[in-house]
Amino acid sequence: MSTPFLSDSAPGWFRWLSRLVLRVGIWRAVAAITAVVAIAAVGLSQGVISVLGHGDRWIAFISASLCSVTLTPLLGSLILRLVFELDRAQKQLTILATQDDLTGVHNRRHFMAVVQREWDRARRYSTASALLLIDADHFKRVNDQHGHLCGDELLRAIAKSVGSSLRQADVLARFGGEELIVFLPHTDPLGALDVAERIRERVQALSVPWKGSTVSTTVSIGMAPMRDELPSLDWMIHEADTALYAAKSDGRNCVRTLPFEPSRSGGAFETHRR
Numbered sequence: 451m452s453t454p455f456l457s458d459s460a461p462g463w464f465r466w467l468s469r470l471v472l473r474v475g476i477w478r479a480v481a482a483i484t485a486v487v488a489i490a491a492v493g494l495s496q497g498v499i500s501v502l503g504h505g506d507r508w509i510a511f512i513s514a515s516l517c518s519v520t521l522t523p524l525l526g527s528l529i530l531r532l533v534f535e536l537d538r539a540q541k542q543l544t545i546l547a548t549q550d551d552l553t554g555v556h557n558r559r560h561f562m563a564v565v566q567r568e569w570d571r572a573r574r575y576s577t578a579s580a581l582l583l584i585d586a587d588h589f590k591r592v593n594d595q596h597g598h599l600c601g602d603e604l605l606r607a608i609a610k611s612v613g614s615s616l617r618q619a620d621v622l623a624r625f626g627g628e629e630l631i632v633f634l635p636h637t638d639p640l641g642a643l644d645v646a647e648r649i650r651e652r653v654q655a656l657s658v659p660w661k662g663s664t665v666s667t668t669v670s671i672g673m674a675p676m677r678d679e680l681p682s683l684d685w686m687i688h689e690a691d692t693a694l695y696a697a698k699s700d701g702r703n704c705v706r707t708l709p710f711e712p713s714r715s716g717g718a719f720e721t722h723r724r
């Protein structure tokens with residue numbers, strides 16, 4: 451078993467020891483250290499007795515105590531440091547498992563796990579909620595003209611801008627390449643369209659400095675509201691994706707949702723035009 455997340459500054463022997471502790475388990479490690487202290491104490495007292503040539507139990511007692519007093523804090527602090535390091539490693543592992551490393555927002559897997567619970571609750575209690583799929587427009591051009599690193603920088607800026615347009619309870623994640631996804635709990639369709647429009651405007655106003663000039667982009671957004679007929683979260687995502695496709699077809703840089711109400715038949719329901 452490896453300990454890839456132990457800090458690089460930790461010395462080699464410490465990393466080796468951590469791997470060993472991980473392999474045997476923390477309680478076995480504590481038992482082993484206790485045994486080491488006991489054996490060292492007995493060994494030292496026996497050594498002292500044999501050097502002196504006679505068995506004085508007070509000398510044995512004092513040397514055993516001295517041994518324990520020096521070794522216990524030393525090994526105890528080592529164990530404490532190990533526990534802190536492993537705890538830090540565990541936290542870092544959690545971040546890696548839930549966060550997208552480019553943008554810092556949640557990754558897709560974590561989004562699905564978190565939102566599935568929210569979705570089930572919203573569905574059971576018929577609470578309004580909505581989903582947004584946000585896709586950067588003509589992003590290939592950005593990469594082609596300014597390079598992939600510039601594209602990365604722009605993606606980070608878009609994610610930050612989207613995050614700043616949301617409430618604490620909303621869940622934002624990177625869904626794939628240049629696509630973000632947002633779940634808006636306790637939000638009715640009109641509210642969701644307002645949020646989407648705010649996001650669209652803010653991204654349009656972004657300008658990211660790059661090699662002496664600035665780079666900007668726009669986003670297309672598909673919105674899907676929670677409906678009683680929805681069989682699953684995947685289905686809701688599919689509806690948001692269809693609405694996003696409509697936004698792209700309508701010239702990009704706009705927000706679209708699908709015509710769920712009978713009065714709004716025909717094509718994607720046009721919501722916010724740029």
Ligand SMILES: Nc1nc2c(ncn2[C@@H]2O[C@H](COP(=O)(O)OP(=O)(O)OP(=O)(O)O)[C@@H](O)[C@H]2O)c(=O)[nH]1
Nearest residue numbers: 585586587588589590591593598599601602627628
């Ligand atoms: N820099 C960067 N580019 C990415 C990343 N993920 C996906 N892309 C790029 O995003 C581009 C997506 O291209 P397309 O799917 O053709 O879409 P588009 O050019 O945005 O065009 P439309 O979506 O139709 O507006 C590709 O060039 C991908 O390489 C990433 O993490 N970093």
